[in-house]
Amino acid sequence: xxxxxxxxxxxxxxxxxxxxxxxxxxxxxxxxxxxxxxxxxxxxxxxxxxxxxxxxxxxxxxxxxxxxxxxxxxxxxxxxxxxxxxxxxxxxxxxxxxxxxxxxxxxxxxxxxxxxxxxxxxxxxxxxxxxxxxxxxxxxxxxxxxxxxxxxxxxxxxxxxxxxxxxxxxxxxxxxxxxxxxxxxxxxxxxxxxxxxxxxxxxxxxxxxxxxxxxxxxxxxxxxxxxxxxx
Numbered sequence: 001x002x003x004x005x006x007x008x009x010x011x012x013x014x015x016x017x018x019x020x021x022x023x024x025x026x027x028x029x030x031x032x033x034x035x036x037x038x039x040x041x042x043x044x045x046x047x048x049x050x051x052x053x054x055x056x057x058x059x060x061x062x063x064x065x066x067x068x069x070x071x072x073x074x075x076x077x078x079x080x081x082x083x084x085x086x087x088x089x090x091x092x093x094x095x096x097x098x099x100x101x102x103x104x105x106x107x108x109x110x111x112x113x114x115x116x117x118x119x120x121x122x123x124x125x126x127x128x129x130x131x132x133x134x135x136x137x138x139x140x141x142x143x144x145x146x147x148x149x150x151x152x153x154x155x156x157x158x159x160x161x162x163x164x165x166x167x168x169x170x171x172x173x174x175x176x177x178x179x180x181x182x183x184x185x186x187x188x189x190x191x192x193x194x195x196x197x198x199x200x201x202x203x204x205x206x207x208x209x210x211x212x213x214x215x216x217x218x219x220x221x222x223x224x225x226x227x228x229x230x231x
Contacts, residue, residue, distance in 0.1 A: 111178075111181060138172055141167060
């Protein structure tokens, strides 16, 4: 009995390898050309080890025997990639997002968006396309820059690359979203900044990083401590 038939019944290692392969295949597009993250490198190493163990002793094994069509279809359904999760809006239809877009939305990771002559991080919430104009739009929760907060509001000394979280919702053009970034705790930001200085980054495009200590509530013009920063 071929390994493909065995794995259809048993799942296990190859199911995990298939999941890693699909995520890594779309991660490059979702990153917009930035350097792979440490998490992606760890997934590559894990997949290689699992695959080597699974095919040990097999001869002339074909890829379709490793990952039969029905197994891939089941995996796609398990990952929630068979249909858009974006809510329908009156006068609009959900955007036919790519797998990369859907994974990116599911994670709600920060991305860099431009507005006028400045850019800052935001969290993607949903995508859709307007019927009449065909415009591709996104709903985001923006992070505020120090310069966005009125001077009349008392705030700690703003440091470079510091941003303020918010629950505000804004609609932006998808084309203004230029790539991934990270918003970290202050301690993690310092560690990552130090690590990057020690890297030979020639020819590598590292995604931007920011740190967040406070949230800003625009409706009440108040700051409060942020306990929900990623990473």
